[in-house]
Amino acid sequence: MEGYSSVILIIAVLSILLLKLWMKRKSGATRRMPPGPPAWPVVGNIFDLGTMPHQSLYQLRQKYGPVLWLKLGSVNTMVIQSAKAAADLFKNHDLTFSNRAVPDAMTVWSYNQGSLGFAPYGAYWRILRKICSTEFLVNKQLNKSIELREKCVDKLVHWIEEASAASRDQGGSGEVEPAHLLFLMSFNLVGNLMLSRDLLSVESKEGEDFFRAVNRVMQRAGKPNLADFFPLLKWIDPQSVRRKMKKDLGTAIDIVASFVQDRVQENTAGSHKVKKDFLDMLLEYRGEGKEGPRIISQKNITFIIVEMFVAGSETTSVTVEWALSELIRSPQCMKKAKDELERVIGARRKIKESDIDKLPYLQAVVKETLRLHPAVPLLVPRCSMEDANYMDYFIPVNTQVFVNAWAIGRDSDAWEDPLCFNPQRFLGSSIDYKGHDFEFIPFGSGRRICIGMDLAHRVVHLSLATLLWSFDWELDVSVSLETLDMTERMGITLRKLVPLRAIPQKRELCVDH
Structure with a gap:
């Protein structure tokens, strides 16, 4: 009987060990990380x-x-690099990955909590997104500002x-530098849409100060920061990125806050006569979350206006500069675009x-430009x-x-x-950048797709x-089509390292509309 009990005990122990081994193997299979290069200690x-x-x-x-795993300092990072992998992410896991990985520089003044682009996924973000998408950045509202956009572009021609x-x-x-003038035009356009005013003019020192502050904010936001790789370093701020961002973003916030307060006082006094703009719409929802639909604090309204300047001014000038550069170095494509304009206009x-x-070839040029030169090449980082x-990989x-x-x-x-560079590939194609064709997502996809896409x-x-x-x-005689520099410069957006400089020969057009 004792021998029989010993056999039972041995079988039980072996069974438990085999079960643990099986569970470990199963757990290892389900916790398999995506492949990636070996990581160095610490870094x-x-x-x-x-x-x-x-x-x-x-x-x-x-x-x-196409799915890459990296350890950036102490931060787990996954990289998606194919249409198939992107389709799986946005179609099957969009909600899981709808949070933002926020750079430390964008947390100053609690900016990330109030802005649309960096706010954590939740009730506040959903309501703000709904306000922007249904009351302002929607075709019905955009159609009301056509004349304003045409006026700003006319001013661009004058500046050139x-x-x-x-x-x-x-x-x-x-020679002129189109990107700089395009940026100024975009900045004034955003100013008119948001605040009903040109911010850049000889009379406006405040507008010029705001412009310079926003420029510096974009530079700081695109700078690699050790504190993002090693969160324990945030309180040290080893590169002073946070300290400098606090100053520059603070300047922009203070100026916009004064605009917002002026508008509040004008509305209270009944003296605001300008047609309703984005600031007016946001102020209709002003409150602290305790009075029905009024859920946006005045502080967050200021953050949202600043964000629109940061996001809206840069991307337009980047895309148009790349498109113009590609057309200049591709005379056949330039001729097709010009011929289409002649036929239609x-x-x-x-x-x-x-x-x-009515300009399908021009639209194809823009699509091809965005395919090769997306304004934000790594999109805005998400966080699980x-x-x-995901795709049989365990993502913590x-x-x-x-x-x-x-x-x-x-x-x-x-x-x-x-x-x-071949715009022809988009002619007769249904592929678009609205987030459903995952081989072409310069504006992103899913819940966090760029809300300003239609305006852009x-x-x-x-x-x-x-x-x-x-x-x-035309290019200067010192530059040929072959030597035109197309090198990229990485920052918050993907600019040309050497800005395009070209000679504009004015074409005589009549002024009738």
Whole structure:
């Protein structure tokens, strides 16, 4: 009997050990992380990012595949680099990855808590998103501001003429830097949409101070920061990024806060006569969350206005500069775009926003530009809100997620001859950048897709069409089509390292509308 009991005991112990081994193997299979390069002690894979992270990550895809795992300091990071992987993320796991991975620089003044782009996923973000998408950045409202956008683009043409003439007066060739003037135009356009005023003019020192502060905010936001890789360093702020951002963002916030307070007082006194703008709409929801639908504090209204300037001013000028550069170095594409304008516009008149829908080749040029040069190449980082099983990989909570839109636009599984600038590929194609075609997501997809996409669509097309219709663009004799520098410069957006400089030859147009 004792021998029988010993056998039972041995069998039981072996069974338990085998069960534990099986469970361990099963757990290991379900907790398999995506592949990635070996990580160094402490620093992890920081050095694998290089100076141009979107390009370095794209190169790593060749060895490790479209889903990449990195350890950036102490931060778990997943990188998505193919249309198939993006489709799985946005279609099947969008909610799980709807939080934001917020850079330390954007947490000063609690800015991330009040802004739309960086706010954590939740009730406040959903209500704010609904307000923006249904009451302002919707076609019905955008149609009411067509005249305003056309006025701002007309002013851009005037600025280009003045800058070219000034260059010639100083003995130059008449070269101008379109990106700078495009940025100023976009800044004033946002000012008119948000606040019903031109902020950049000879009379407005306050507007100029705000412009410079916003410029510095964008530079700070795009600067690599050790505190983002090692959260324990946040209180030390080793590169003084947080300290400098606090000053610059504070300047922008103070100026906008004064605009907001002035409008509150005007509305109280009944003296505000200008047609309703975005600030007026936000003020209708002003409150502290205790009085029905009034849920946006005056402080957060200020943050939202600042965010619109930061996001809206930069992306337009970046995209149009890349498009103009690609067309200049591709004379055949430039000719096709110009010929289309000649056919559609007919009489020598100014471009109108209503002409955009009749210009399929111009739209193809913009799409091809966004495919090769997305304004935000890694999109805005997301963060997992819980553990997830994504494409048979275990992704732990609080994992930072980069979606490499730059790499996806070069995905050879989705695009033929992906490195070639060829607008023709979009003619007759239903592929669009509205977030449903995952091989082409320059504005993102899912719940966090860029809310300003429709406005950007209108401004980019109107600006580019006007530049092509109003001027014939030439390079200085010292630069050839082959030597035109197309090197990228990484920051909060993907700019040209060497800004495009070109000579605008004015075309004579009549002024009738």
